[in-house]
Amino acid sequence: MLWPSAEIYGGVQGLYDYGPAGVAIKRHLESAWEAWFLGLSHDYHKIEPTDMLPEAVVRASGHLEHFSDPLVTCENCGARLRADHILEEHGANDAEGLAVEELAARLAALHPPCPRCGKGPLSSPRAFNLMFAMEFGATGKERSYLRPETAQGSYLAFARMWNVGRKRLPMGIAVVGKAYRNEIAPRQTLFRMREFNQAELQIFFDPTQYPEEWRAIGDGKLPILLARRRAEGATEPEQIAEKDLVEKEGMPPFYVYHLDQIFRFMRDVLRYPPDKIRLLEKNEKERAFYNRIHVDVEAFLSSLGGYKELGALHYRGDYDLTKHSEGSKSDLGVTTEDGRHFIPHVLEITFGVDRNLWALAEFHLKADEKRTVWSLPSYLTPTIAGVLPLIPKKHGILAEEVLSNLTKEGFSVVMDEAGSIGRRYARLDEMGVPMVITVDAQSETDRTYTLRERDSTTQRRMTIAEIIPLLRSANIPPRSHPV
Amino acid sequence: MLWPSAEIYGGVQGLYDYGPAGVAIKRHLESAWEAWFLGLSHDYHKIEPTDMLPEAVVRASGHLEHFSDPLVTCENCGARLRADHILEEHGANDAEGLAVEELAARLAALHPPCPRCGKGPLSSPRAFNLMFAMEFGATGKERSYLRPETAQGSYLAFARMWNVGRKRLPMGIAVVGKAYRNEIAPRQTLFRMREFNQAELQIFFDPTQYPEEWRAIGDGKLPILLARRRAEGATEPEQIAEKDLVEKEGMPPFYVYHLDQIFRFMRDVLRYPPDKIRLLEKNEKERAFYNRIHVDVEAFLSSLGGYKELGALHYRGDYDLTKHSEGSKSDLGVTTEDGRHFIPHVLEITFGVDRNLWALAEFHLKADEKRTVWSLPSYLTPTIAGVLPLIPKKHGILAEEVLSNLTKEGFSVVMDEAGSIGRRYARLDEMGVPMVITVDAQSETDRTYTLRERDSTTQRRMTIAEIIPLLRSANIPPRSHPV
Numbered sequence: 001m002l003w004p005s006a007e008i009y010g011g012v013q014g015l016y017d018y019g020p021a022g023v024a025i026k027r028h029l030e031s032a033w034e035a036w037f038l039g040l041s042h043d044y045h046k047i048e049p050t051d052m053l054p055e056a057v058v059r060a061s062g063h064l065e066h067f068s069d070p071l072v073t074c075e076n077c078g079a080r081l082r083a084d085h086i087l088e089e090h091g092a093n094d095a096e097g098l099a100v101e102e103l104a105a106r107l108a109a110l111h112p113p114c115p116r117c118g119k120g121p122l123s124s125p126r127a128f129n130l131m132f133a134m135e136f137g138a139t140g141k142e143r144s145y146l147r148p149e150t151a152q153g154s155y156l157a158f159a160r161m162w163n164v165g166r167k168r169l170p171m172g173i174a175v176v177g178k179a180y181r182n183e184i185a186p187r188q189t190l191f192r193m194r195e196f197n198q199a200e201l202q203i204f205f206d207p208t209q210y211p212e213e214w215r216a217i218g219d220g221k222l223p224i225l226l227a228r229r230r231a232e233g234a235t236e237p238e239q240i241a242e243k244d245l246v247e248k249e250g251m252p253p254f255y256v257y258h259l260d261q262i263f264r265f266m267r268d269v270l271r272y273p274p275d276k277i278r279l280l281e282k283n284e285k286e287r288a289f290y291n292r293i294h295v296d297v298e299a300f301l302s303s304l305g306g307y308k309e310l311g312a313l314h315y316r317g318d319y320d321l322t323k324h325s326e327g328s329k330s331d332l333g334v335t336t337e338d339g340r341h342f343i344p345h346v347l348e349i350t351f352g353v354d355r356n357l358w359a360l361a362e363f364h365l366k367a368d369e370k371r372t373v374w375s376l377p378s379y380l381t382p383t384i385a386g387v388l389p390l391i392p393k394k395h396g397i398l399a400e401e402v403l404s405n406l407t408k409e410g411f412s413v414v415m416d417e418a419g420s421i422g423r424r425y426a427r428l429d430e431m432g433v434p435m436v437i438t439v440d441a442q443s444e445t446d447r448t449y450t451l452r453e454r455d456s457t458t459q460r461r462m463t464i465a466e467i468i469p470l471l472r473s474a475n476i477p478p479r480s481h482p483v
Numbered sequence: 484m485l486w487p488s489a490e491i492y493g494g495v496q497g498l499y500d501y502g503p504a505g506v507a508i509k510r511h512l513e514s515a516w517e518a519w520f521l522g523l524s525h526d527y528h529k530i531e532p533t534d535m536l537p538e539a540v541v542r543a544s545g546h547l548e549h550f551s552d553p554l555v556t557c558e559n560c561g562a563r564l565r566a567d568h569i570l571e572e573h574g575a576n577d578a579e580g581l582a583v584e585e586l587a588a589r590l591a592a593l594h595p596p597c598p599r600c601g602k603g604p605l606s607s608p609r610a611f612n613l614m615f616a617m618e619f620g621a622t623g624k625e626r627s628y629l630r631p632e633t634a635q636g637s638y639l640a641f642a643r644m645w646n647v648g649r650k651r652l653p654m655g656i657a658v659v660g661k662a663y664r665n666e667i668a669p670r671q672t673l674f675r676m677r678e679f680n681q682a683e684l685q686i687f688f689d690p691t692q693y694p695e696e697w698r699a700i701g702d703g704k705l706p707i708l709l710a711r712r713r714a715e716g717a718t719e720p721e722q723i724a725e726k727d728l729v730e731k732e733g734m735p736p737f738y739v740y741h742l743d744q745i746f747r748f749m750r751d752v753l754r755y756p757p758d759k760i761r762l763l764e765k766n767e768k769e770r771a772f773y774n775r776i777h778v779d780v781e782a783f784l785s786s787l788g789g790y791k792e793l794g795a796l797h798y799r800g801d802y803d804l805t806k807h808s809e810g811s812k813s814d815l816g817v818t819t820e821d822g823r824h825f826i827p828h829v830l831e832i833t834f835g836v837d838r839n840l841w842a843l844a845e846f847h848l849k850a851d852e853k854r855t856v857w858s859l860p861s862y863l864t865p866t867i868a869g870v871l872p873l874i875p876k877k878h879g880i881l882a883e884e885v886l887s888n889l890t891k892e893g894f895s896v897v898m899d900e901a902g903s904i905g906r907r908y909a910r911l912d913e914m915g916v917p918m919v920i921t922v923d924a925q926s927e928t929d930r931t932y933t934l935r936e937r938d939s940t941t942q943r944r945m946t947i948a949e950i951i952p953l954l955r956s957a958n959i960p961p962r963s964h965p966v
Contacts, residue, residue, distance in 0.1 A: 003640075003643055005532060005533045005535075005536075005537075005636075005639070006536065006537055006539070006540050006639050007639070007643065008639060008642055008807065008811040008813045008815070009537060009539050009540060009639075009810070009811045010811075012533075012535075012537050012619075012627075013620070015533045015535060016533070017530060017531065017532040017533060017636065017639075017640060018530060018531040018532075019528075019530055019640075019643075019644075019647075020528040020529060020530060022531070023529055023530060023531045026531070045502075045503040046503060046506055047500060047501060047502055047503060047506060048500065048501040048505070048506045048509070049488060049500040049501075050488045050495075050498045050499070050500060050678045051534070051661065051678060052488075052495075052498060052663075052677070052678055053488075053489065054488075054489055054492060054495050056489070056492050057489050057492060071621060078622075080621040080622060128621060132617045132618075132619075133617060133618075134615045134616060134617045134629075135615075135616075135665070136495075136615075136665065136677075137496070137665070137667075138554060138563035138611060138665075138667045139561075139563060144495075146617075153500065156488070156489050156490070156491060156492075156500075157486075157500060157502075159491055160486055160490065160502075161502070164502075178534065178661075180535075182618070182619065182620070182621070184620075184621045194535070194619075195533045195534060195535055324491065327492070328491040328492045330491045332491070408959070409955075409959070410955075410958070410959045472892075472893075475893070476891070476892070476893045
């Protein structure tokens with residue numbers, strides 16, 4: 001599904017290439033995300049801004065100044081290491097996000113050896129910017145940066161999208177694509193990469209006046225670990241009714257409404273087990289200074305030994321458009337029908353595509369004594385159906401015909417002719433193919449086929465005309481959105 | 484459809500952001516390309532390698548040494564300019580691709596003023612590498628490069644794809660994605676960008692033994708301008724029979740077969756007027772030294788005043804795998820069933836996605852006194868159908884129901900309620916929407932609708948059950964390939 005980039009050269013830390021199956025699942029995962037979140041409104045659209053940002057943009061957004069990790073150098077072996085990771089290795093669980101000064105003080109008190117060479121001493125921590133920078137143009141005077149998140153492109157496009165659109169809030173701008181970070185310690189393959197895939201939706205809205213449905217919060221419960229409960233030592237989520245989050249915990253309804261949407265996407269579209277999901281509220285120290293509310297969407301992944309972030313919901317207030325108004329010297333405020341002029345607020349839904357591929361493998365690839373089955377939701381599988389000639393020499397021609405007809409209908413189908421039917425079923429189960437069409441002697445006479453379903457393993461005899469609508473609906477993710 | 488990146492900051496030369504309609508057409512164009520070219524064989528697959536390449540890779544590929552433009556600096560105003568462009572402005576039509584030494588000699592003889600400030604003098608030309616380079620990792624010792632073409636990722640993946648595949652030639656590896664070049668003089672918007680979209684298929688094959696169908700060259704004609712005819716002064720293509728290209732001009736059949744495939748893609752899938760297409764054979768001076776045969780696929784674009792390159796076919800021999808065998812110290816040769824061990828040859832089909840978007844607009848957007856119609860092939864349009872309630876107040880509810888049903892079937896449909904029916908038809912024609920469904924009083928009673936086709940403007944009454952298959956087949960590009 002994927003492998004280290006340039007592996008014939010020994011690979012590159014933090015870079016991975018996707019193979020054919022990985023590409024297909026990734027594309028379907030992105031489409032399912034778009035169907036779900038862009039399906040929330042006719043005023044939500046996807047754009048494709050460039051990966052490169054000029055320096056003025058990252059200066060205004062604060063990335064030039066703030067987007068850094070604290071780094072120490074071992075004066076003995078020269079290794080460069082993250083200061084907060086060193087503290088974590090010595091038992092600290094609150095080191096991430098600490099200011100450089102505080103890290104310096106704690107390291108000075110602890111005086112740890114270098115984790116690489118065992119000696120040291122380690123230098124004081126310094127801020128190391130995580131953006132990839134490059135010379136841009138021929139003069140050597142301009143610089144550009146690879147975007148460290150896709151969001152900035154949406155903020156930059158806000159004015160244009162507003163002007164060509166219906167001029168109504170909420171308005172949404174999504175970007176699905178690459179982001180780049182010069183991580184000092186890439187690790188856990190898909191979980192900290194230097195080039196990775198994000199899907200992000202920026203919802204621009206008026207915090208004083210928003211759609212009724214955003215307020216229609218009910219009794220549904222969310223598995224959340226609140227910052228105040230964490231301060232008391234809790235580590236597991238509680239099931240809290242959504243209306244209690246609003247009424248007792250003081251979360252704005254617009255925030256709870258979108259938490260619910262994200263939770264349902266994970267549970268109903270990606271079909272993650274709900275008892276493995278944790279919504280983790282970050283406290284003031286942990287979250288970026290511009291975030292007013294920040295909840296990470298996590299899943300417990302046994303393969304990685306704990307809860308891992310798969311997405312997040314950030315209420316960023318008016319920080320982004322204000323900063324870009326200042327930076328670009330243009331007014332990014334809007335005037336509403338009732339004559340108020342203000343800078344729209346931003347609610348950001350962010351989703352780590354690569355990380356969720358990992359989670360899809362962890363939660364849906366199951367093996368017992370009898371079978372290994374990758375029970376991916378059908379609309380995410382690379383291949384919607386397999387075509388098996390029972391006896392390839394006898395039924396191969398008709399099978400080819402079936403394959404070709406289904407391909408012409410736009411379906412992704414494969415032929416498998418090698419080995420017993422049982423072995424072929426097993427192979428397709430492992431690949432996650434949701435439906436298998438077997439061509440046998442009876443097919444030759446009456447043009448009916450055995451349709452076997454991956455999950456139930458039930459078999460039915462059907463015509464191609466009956467099979468096609470089944471494949472069709474299996475291909476469509478919930479809440480389909482025009483892409 | 485697209486606009487300058489970071490336009491609120493004044494834009495960035497050579498960078499453009501795609502808006503929602505642009506994104507949709509681009510995605511469909513890429514899918515149509517994949518359907519056509521990956522549909523050529525079950526052993527052709529798409530992968531997604533990273534955009535960043537480590538230095539060892541671009542050293543082995545020759546890009547570090549050779550991928551440069553000749554640049555002069557004006558000693559008066561400091562402008563940096565392409566030496567070959569300056570010669571072109573003084574009437575040379577063979578300056579592109581000349582060696583730096585030759586450019587220097589010609590400039591010295593010509594002694595031109597600076598085209599920017601009118602003075603000068605201009606310095607001698609120097610090679611300026613077009614790759615974007617950046618520090619990679621924390622030490623400052625490693626460098627990586629943004630890929631200047633997507634092809635390298637396919638070469639790097641060859642060994643793995645061979646080993647997990649059927650171990651048969653021809654094998655194809657496609658990459659569809661971004662490439663990056665620090666162009667000194669970005670111009671003509673989509674035609675010379677610093678970040679652009681490519682679709683490339685690398686076909687690895689045995690030049691001594693290849694599929695029969697690659698040899699089945701017939702009487703079909705191709706509009707080609709041969710290098711030897713250009714040397715005689717010809718500028719327009721001739722219609723030459725494919726078998727004459729093989730028998731009289733000495734082109735290998737495998738090359739002519741793929742030229743034909745590319746020509747038919749342009750003519751039958753993108754529906755470019757065949758008399759605007761020119762296949763331009765590059766001569767030895769113009770083509771890269773590793774290319775044994777190089778034909779550019781061009782179209783005459785009036786908007787840009789001439790023939791412009793939209794794609795190409797490169798016979799690269801065994802250059803790429805040989806270089807990466809040396810660079811990575813791994814044997815990228817294969818052993819065939821008859822026991823021969825050799826480095827596969829590469830035939831590269833390359834396609835400029837952005838440039839073809841431009842061509843699609845030029846060739847299909849037509850206006851006369853009566854109508855403005857964007858006659859995009861239906862499988863390329865952002866929206867397959869419009870739904871119009873004749874009288875929105877009366878027929879709006881049923882129209883919403885139709886819209887929602889079609890959306891659930893996975894179709895991209897829009898509602899338009901504003902203005903007269905004629906005005907709404909006109910608006911959808913301009914957007915390229917191929918079919919329009921009108922909901923009227925009769926629909927309320929018998930659930931039939933008027934279906935109007937964009938190109939013929941014919942109208943028919945039909946049920947939704949009859950309309951759906953029409954939309955379905957309109958969505959599928961020719962030679963559909965499982966994606």
